[in-house]
Amino acid sequence: MSKKRLGNQTVRFVNPPSIISTGSIVGPKEGMGPLKDYFDLILDDDSFELDSWEKAESKMIKEAVKISLGKASLEASDISYMFGGDLLNQLISTTFAARDLNIPLFGLFGACSTMTEALSLGAMSIDGDFADYVIATTSSHFSTAERQFRFPLELGNQRKLTAQWTVTGAGAAILSSTGGGPYITHITTGKVVDFGISDVNNMGAAMAPAAVDTIKTHFLDTGLSPKDYDLIVTGDLGIIGSEIALEMLVKEGFNMHKNYTDCGVEIFDHKIQDTHAGGSGPGCSAVVFTGYLYKLLLEKKIKSLLLVSTGALLSTTSAQQGESIPAIAHAVSITSEYN
């Protein structure tokens, strides 16, 4: 039995990796939201001075990596591995960024759960003594996601009220075997959960059961309870999905009304910004964590955080064939101090 495992799905690190630096870039709409003061770079133009949104998304990852390297006074060559992914076919945003960065890459697809998937694998490779520095990245872009999953923007479709708004943003976090925190102490890796919801305009409801499953498993595996965390944050359940998740957790015996929120709820002002059910996309939990939550941890405004990025694992083909939406959630437990 591995001495680092707790229960069925959780790992407790013996030498918790330190998150020594982060970088976050967002688009103009996110830059007008309530968290605007926390991001490293806000783009005036979501094409990032390039001729396609796909190129812009890739450049956002590259620049977010460079920002985080700069803050830590590191070079790309100091990083042993990049763990990253995005929503586009064949992970082109990530792979094209890694082509220029010249860092060994593990490309990941976890849809919107990618940030915590990347942090989990990065933390394991550091605690396993396979690397001193790794970087976890992910991104999304409203206009590339619309083209990938929905309709061309030129069609001018109306959005359903339950639909969420894909965040334009990229986040990068450097993990190190040394450093003064915040530390990743535990990870709980989620299973694929499917409650049979097939409405692609209501992803939050499809992903809520996956978040609930992972959060519940995290508490059972570790023996912790919601009050052990200053903040428990899901990735992009949005307004509808986060309410469903809260209710389901109460039924499971976990009351988190006081210290729970969702990145998709936090990133936009939904009354003013017309984003309907909230933000979504891998970039949502990526920029809310690397921008906002990381700074709260650094300033010790929160001392312990459970970050649970949530992903809907559908494709346009599976949706057209009438399949329901499988979902996944990965939890990463982060503390600002570790004894």
Added chain:
Amino acid sequence: MTYVYTFVVGGTICVIGQLLMDGTKLTPAHVLVLFVTSGVVLTALGIYEPLVEFAGAGATIPLPGFGYSLAKGAINGVKDKGLIGAFLGGVEATSGGIAAAVVFGYLMALLFSSKTKP
């Protein structure tokens, strides 16, 4: 009064489309196909022609109006050319609209580039 009828009939057709998008899982593409084909069927059944006489552009401009033109063209094609006219007539009658859509669509694509919704 003709203006009022036109507005009411055209508006009602659009309201049905909006209700279908809001209340069902149909996408705009589904609604488009549904409206054009229902225009064809209603014309073939003789229901749409009186609506066009009553409301003019209120019935011909919305999507079922395109189906109406297709069906009417096919019916006239059969009268003029026999059964082969069923294949020729529909597109002949709507050729102006189709060519205009292609030409203006192309021009707009040249003149403007798409942008993210604000």
